[in-house]
Amino acid sequence: MTSRVELFGWLTLAFPLAGMMLVGLLHRRLPGRTPGYLATGAMALSFASAIGALISLQALGHEERQVRAVGWDYAKTVGIDAQISLLIDPLSVFMILVVAGVSTLIHLYSVAYLDSDRGFARFFAYLNFFVFSMLLLVLAGNFLLLIIGWAFVGAASYMLISFWYRRTTATGAGIKAFVINVVGDVGLVLGTYFIFRHVGTLDFLKTFEGAKEAFDPGSTDLTAGCILLLVGAFAKSAQVPLHTWLPDAMEGPTPVSALIHAATMVTAGVYLIARMHPLFELAPTAADVGAVVGCLTLLIAGTIAIAVTDLKRVIAYSTMSQIGYMVMAVSAGAYAAGLFHLMTHAFFKALLFMAAGSVIAAMAGNQNLDEMGGFRRAMPFTYGCMVIGGLALAGIPPFSGFFSKDEILLLIGDRGGWYWILYVAGYVGAFLTGIYTFRMIFRAFWGEPVPEARELEAGHLHHAEVHTNPANGEVEDTDVGFPGPEHHIAEREPAMKIAMGTLALLAIVGGLLQIPKVTHVIDHFLEPTFAESALYERHPSDGLITFGLLLGTLVGLAGIAIAYVVWVKKPDLAGSVRERLSGVHRVLVNKWYFDELINLLVVRPAQWFGAFAQQTFERLFVNGVLVGGATGLVRVGSSAVRAAQSGFLRYYAAMLVVGMVALTSYFLLLA
Amino acid sequence: MAIGWYLVVSALIFAIGAAGVLTRRSPLVVLLCLELMLNAANLALIAFARMHGDADGQIFAVIVMVVAACEVTVGLGLIVAIHRRRLPIDVDEMRELQG
Numbered sequence: 134m135t136s137r138v139e140l141f142g143w144l145t146l147a148f149p150l151a152g153m154m155l156v157g158l159l160h161r162r163l164p165g166r167t168p169g170y171l172a173t174g175a176m177a178l179s180f181a182s183a184i185g186a187l188i189s190l191q192a193l194g195h196e197e198r199q200v201r202a203v204g205w206d207y208a209k210t211v212g213i214d215a216q217i218s219l220l221i222d223p224l225s226v227f228m229i230l231v232v233a234g235v236s237t238l239i240h241l242y243s244v245a246y247l248d249s250d251r252g253f254a255r256f257f258a259y260l261n262f263f264v265f266s267m268l269l270l271v272l273a274g275n276f277l278l279l280i281i282g283w284a285f286v287g288a289a290s291y292m293l294i295s296f297w298y299r300r301t302t303a304t305g306a307g308i309k310a311f312v313i314n315v316v317g318d319v320g321l322v323l324g325t326y327f328i329f330r331h332v333g334t335l336d337f338l339k340t341f342e343g344a345k346e347a348f349d350p351g352s353t354d355l356t357a358g359c360i361l362l363l364v365g366a367f368a369k370s371a372q373v374p375l376h377t378w379l380p381d382a383m384e385g386p387t388p389v390s391a392l393i394h395a396a397t398m399v400t401a402g403v404y405l406i407a408r409m410h411p412l413f414e415l416a417p418t419a420a421d422v423g424a425v426v427g428c429l430t431l432l433i434a435g436t437i438a439i440a441v442t443d444l445k446r447v448i449a450y451s452t453m454s455q456i457g458y459m460v461m462a463v464s465a466g467a468y469a470a471g472l473f474h475l476m477t478h479a480f481f482k483a484l485l486f487m488a489a490g491s492v493i494a495a496m497a498g499n500q501n502l503d504e505m506g507g508f509r510r511a512m513p514f515t516y517g518c519m520v521i522g523g524l525a526l527a528g529i530p531p532f533s534g535f536f537s538k539d540e541i542l543l544l545i546g547d548r549g550g551w552y553w554i555l556y557v558a559g560y561v562g563a564f565l566t567g568i569y570t571f572r573m574i575f576r577a578f579w580g581e582p583v584p585e586a587r588e589l590e591a592g593h594l595h596h597a598e599v600h601t602n603p604a605n606g607e608v609e610d611t612d613v614g615f616p617g618p619e620h621h622i623a624e625r626e627p628a629m630k631i632a633m634g635t636l637a638l639l640a641i642v643g644g645l646l647q648i649p650k651v652t653h654v655i656d657h658f659l660e661p662t663f664a665e666s667a668l669y670e671r672h673p674s675d676g677l678i679t680f681g682l683l684l685g686t687l688v689g690l691a692g693i694a695i696a697y698v699v700w701v702k703k704p705d706l707a708g709s710v711r712e713r714l715s716g717v718h719r720v721l722v723n724k725w726y727f728d729e730l731i732n733l734l735v736v737r738p739a740q741w742f743g744a745f746a747q748q749t750f751e752r753l754f755v756n757g758v759l760v761g762g763a764t765g766l767v768r769v770g771s772s773a774v775r776a777a778q779s780g781f782l783r784y785y786a787a788m789l790v791v792g793m794v795a796l797t798s799y800f801l802l803l804a
Numbered sequence: 805m806a807i808g809w810y811l812v813v814s815a816l817i818f819a820i821g822a823a824g825v826l827t828r829r830s831p832l833v834v835l836l837c838l839e840l841m842l843n844a845a846n847l848a849l850i851a852f853a854r855m856h857g858d859a860d861g862q863i864f865a866v867i868v869m870v871v872a873a874c875e876v877t878v879g880l881g882l883i884v885a886i887h888r889r890r891l892p893i894d895v896d897e898m899r900e901l902q903g
Contacts, residue, residue: 780899782834786825 135193139202141186142221142272145229148179149265153258160254169244172257176240176264180233187226198222198661199338201274212333220274220337224662227472227655228271228404235396235479236264238632242487243388245626246494249617250386256296260392263289267397271404275335276325279405283321283365286398287314293393294385299614302604306381313378317368320361321405327358328412341411341665348415359412359419362405366423370402370456372430377728379453383445383500384604386616387490390445394452395483400475403459407468410666414466423464424545428555431457433725435565439572440721442502444493447573448485451526454562455482458541461555466668467544469647473655474541477533477643481525484636488519491629492577494620496585497595500603502573507582511589515623516578518633523574525640527567528689530682533643538563539685540649546681547673560688567692575700594620649678810851818844829894831886835879842872 152175156168163171190198204217219225240260247256266289270282288311295307325335331347331354332340348355366372371379379399383390393399406413406423413420434453441447455478462471492508492515493500509516525532528539542563546556585595600609600616611618623629646654663669673681699706711718720726777788817840824837846865853861886893 782895782898783826783829790822790826 135197135200137189138186138193138200138221139219141182141189142200142202142219143204144182145179145186145233146219146265146268146272148175148182149261149268151175153261153265156254156261157258160258163254166244166248166253168254168257169240169247172261173237173240173244175261176233176237179264179268180230180237183226183229183233186221187230190221190223190226195661201336201338203274207277214275214334214336215277216275216336217278218274218336219272219278221272222662223659224404224407224472225271227476227659228400229268231400231476231479232264232267232271232396235483235636236260236267236392238635239388239392239396239483239487242391242490242629242632243386245621245628246388246490247386247617248621249611249619251611251613251615251617252296256293256386259289259292259296260388263293263392263397267401270401273337275337276329276340277335280318280322280325283369283401284318286369286401287311287318290314290382290393290398293389294382296385296389297615299612300384300602300604300609301607302602303384306378306384310378310382313368313375316375317365320364320368324358324361324363324365327354327361330354337408344412344415350415352416355412356416356418359409359416360422362409362412363419363423363426366402366405366460367426368402369405370399370460371453372402372426372457372460373433374727374731376430376434376453377724377731380441380446380449380724383443383449387445387486387493390449391483391486391490394449394486395479399452399456400459400479403456403463403471403475406460406463407472410463410466410468410663413464414666414668420464420466424461424552424555427457427459427461427464428558429457430454431461431562432558432565435562435569437721437724438569439565440718441724444489444500444502444505444573444577445486446500447502447569448482448489451485451566451569452478452482454566455526458538458559458562461545461559462541465545465548465552465555466666467541468663468666468669469656469659470537470540470544472659473647474534474537476655477525477537477640480636480643481522481532481534481640484518484633484640485522485526487623487629487633487636488515488522491515491623491633492519494622495589495595497620498600498603498616502576505577505583506580507578507586508589509578511582511586512578512622512624514630514633518623518637519574519578521637521640523570525644527570527693528563528685529693530686531641531644533640533645535685535689536644536648539681540647542685543649543673543678543681544671546677547671560684563685564688564692567689568696571693571696572700575696579701580704589622594622594625596620649673649682650675807851807855811848814844814848814851816844817841817847829896831879831883831893831895834895835876835883838879839872839876842868 152172155175156163156172160168190200193200199220199222202219202221204219206215207217208215240257243256243260247253250256263286266282266285268282270279270286273279273282291307291311291314294310295304297303328340328344329335331352332343333347334340334343344355364375368375379394382393385393413423431454434450434457438447438450438454441450455474459471459474459478462468462474491512492505495508495512496505499505521532525534528535530536538559542556542559545552545559582590588595596618600611600618601607602609609615621629623633646652647656660669699710723729821837821840821842821844824840825834828834828837846868849861849865849868853859853865883893886898891898
């Protein structure tokens with residue numbers, strides 16, 4: 134039975150890899166949409182393997198549900214046990230189900246959405262590679278493979294964000310994402326080193342077993358290691374202050390945003406903290422750092438999302454905010470709740486991005502909320518999906534986000550102590566979520582229809598005559614490296630409809646898996662992974678549950694109501710509020726000046742240091758002293774030696790005599 | 805037997821030969837002076853052989869003579885070749901191998 138689990142684990146990885154190679158190598162031979170369908174098929178097979186892994190894992194006994202699948206020894210030398218090995222346990226199976234499942238739908242959506250793009254096959258090769266990297270990350274059985282998957286995800290995100298590589302804004306965003314992710318990689322590698330130094334093994338299960346003996350309680354090395362791991366998690370999961378790459382990543386095609394935000398990449402940090410929970414429980418300080426940063430992120434991102442006017446960026450900041458909830462949850466010991474939210478979030482966030490993509494297509498690539506409006510009648514299906522996703526995001530019962538978010542807050546409230554600050558902040562965040570989600574929906578779908586919406590109602594899809602970059606207005610063509618000439622909306626594309634419909638269904642019913650006091654599917658499923666944890670399976674009191682659920686509903690509804698009043702009932706109110714709070718508005722529009730701060734603290738000093746190194750160190754020291762000194766020395770030495778080679782025979786003979794006399798007298802004097 | 809005198813004569817002849825090599829510019833004379841140095845060494849060898857009463861040194865001296873004969877052959881051959889090409893017969897002029 135174990136071998137079957139292992140087989141399915143390897144197959145889950147093998148299919149996207151094969152898909153990538155097939156599409157990447159044969160891209161010239163494959164006609165039309167075949168690369169897309171090939172890649173989608175590979176993902177579907179991968180998802181089927183994940184289901185196979187689930188079924189065969191569940192067939193095992195409760196205690197045996199942590200299967201190590203060892204491929205081969207990669208490096209087995211003094212003290213290092215680097216193996217190519219997978220760890221298949223409920224946590225990783227849960228992750229591959231979410232990742233592979235949602236990715237399959239996103240692939241399907243992309244087949245239609247990117248149909249006219251010249252880089253169609255390239256896109257699907259990248260997409261498969263991205264999902265492969267993420268699956269490798271979550272299936273990794275030791276730190277080595279984890280780091281490899283981690284770095285692959287960063288590289289894949291770089292390629293996808295700058296997919297339209299002739300847009301300067303897109304390449305800039307890709308570089309930014311990559312650089313910030315490398316900061317995280319460094320943190321991850323250093324953190325691994327701190328832990329490896331004490332436990333002496335790279336394998337996860339052995340590390341967790343040995344951690345209790347290897348580290349004294351309150352060991353600074355463990356805390357440092359865990360905080361460094363958190364740096365990696367923050368960079369990948371876009372937590373303050375390493376979050377600035379995420380909104381910029383919206384320069385990529387919309388399915389990429391959906392993939393990065395829903396299924397892959399940003400959830401890696403949450404997964405990492407959940408995977409390392411035995412270490413974080415030994416280092417409570419580090420766990421608290423994670424919880425506080427998650428809480429800060431959810432508030433900061435929520436406030437920015439209210440002010441941003443780019444449709445996709447609103448959703449991007451909402452992702453940051455929701456990931457903040459998850460990071461807070463898994464850091465505070467609410468593992469199942471955090472992962473449950475990860476799953477529901479994957480459903481409704483992918484749905485929201487797909488709906489946003491449909492709207493952006495109807496606007497011919499324009500993402501500006503200020504220029505949108507009135508798409509309700511023109512795009513009923515997209516509108517329905519957006520509302521379902523929005524309700525789930527805002528946490529309105531019975532949609533999925535309601536149960537998952539409130540469970541997080543319940544468990545955090547249940548921990549007592551200073552965690553009540555996080556508890557309150559969580560509800561403030563939920564209130565903000567309601568406002569910004571429905572601000573986006575009301576502004577895009579309600580109000581007076583814009584010309585594009587009217588055209589669509591009449592049956593024409595708007596296509597811009599001159600293609601411009603929505604970010605900076607640069608004129609661009611539709612050749613390779615730029616978005617394609619045609620745009621596709623969900624109403625006309627069955628593939629997009631299927632993907633969005635499935636996700637909408639999941640966003641509605643996903644929450645039923647775990648209703649407080651009624652169902653505990655996720656709790657029970659994940660139990661073997663967290664069996665050792667003291668914080669797992671806590672049961673808040675009935676009063677807290679009832680209070681929390683009521684409060685969650687009310688807060689969400691209040692947010693929506695305010696959004697309704699401000700952006701539908703009294704459209705002038707938004708302007709007057711903005712004027713009265715112009716200072717606050719400016720801070721929010723400028724994203725709390727994080728970009729400027731990082732520029733000032735990191736980028737500028739780095740540039741200055743680079744210029745200094747180039748002008749002073751490189752030119753004067755390296756070129757002048759090192760290189761010049763070495764050549765000068767050789768030149769002087771050789772001219773001295775050359776002078777001896779005069780060609781005068783008698784001079785040589787004299788030298789001989791002198792040498793002989795010197796030697797002889799030396800030996801004579803010595804004797 | 806007083807070996808001192810033999811050695812003094814040998815050293816004198818060697819010094820004269822060395823001085824000749826260093827000061828004279830004609831290759832022919834340089835060769836002659838080289839011979840002088842070799843024979844000074846021969847004298848010392850034979851003197852020592854006589855002192856110790858065995859034949860090793862004398863045999864050695866004979867071998868030195870053979871080597872000297874070979875050397876003179878090559879050296880004279882070179883000088884004749886230089887002369888035939890009408891090059892100046894002067895060691896200071898022949899310095900094309902300088903570095």
